[in-house]
Amino acid sequence: MEQSTDREVLSSRVIDAPINVVYNFFANAELLKTWWGPEGFTNTIHEFDLKPGGKWILTMHGPEKGNYENSAIFTKVVPNRLVAWTRLSQPLFDMEVGFEALDDDQTLISFKMIFASVEEGEKMRKFVAPKNEENFDRLQRVIKEGS
Template identity: 35%
Template sequence: MSTTERGTPAQSVTADREIVISRIIDAPRELVFEAFTDVRHLSRWWGPEGFTTTTRAFEFRVGGEWDFVLHGPDGTDYQEWITWTEIAPPERIAMLHGETRDDPNAFESVLTFEPDGAATRIEMHTVFPTKEQRDEAVEKYHAIESGRQTLGNLAAYVTGVLLKEVED
């Protein structure tokens, strides 16, 4: 965090457009990172509670795309699209996320994976194009709670499925 000349924290230029969510996952960083890099894992945990994911295309590389549909528990389908803009295994993934490739409302997210003893601290830092889009995501789509649930699903998948596969 930067500070101003008076020693008070300086507010980020994008603070009013940001959502930051983090979680500690009781698994090694490489394993948590792997859950993002392999579609057979990602499609099993991605999304808030009660949602399922159908992947139409997936290529995990800078410039690669993930084209998928989130199926809501109420039967609503949400067209989703992600392109990976930076990949630094096992510490960082940056992406552009929207409904389609040309979505003018697409937002940027950076995921960082930091060791925390034997566990991993994952942080999802999302910046929306405008404050209004961020506010709409929070109010209409419950983005903060949905993000927490998504990271909760990741934690449950990594510790309940992926970690056990590695141990066997």
């Protein structure tokens, strides 16, 4: 997965786990809620219907205060390869999560956020790029704890 326009924010990380494990930590809502979001956040997943046209509705609970309602519609699901959705709540963007096996024990996971304009992408880049890194840190940690 590559960044192809200035409207996109691309983040990726090599995770020390097989692709089926990394994908399962996304595809299984009970596992997903343990790592999704920046450091310190917890999640309540209200709906997670992982198929094209399916809904993903969750509340992200901030570490100090605040509940952040999120809703999206899945647009593409290719197990162990790609999950894409369109956000219906602010901030609006399309998201693609890519999974690529590098070998039997390492997986490249990529987040591509696609914004409506270059300006919106630039405005969000400063915030979301470091938060995506926190998300990857959490994913690696919960996978390691689970093995």
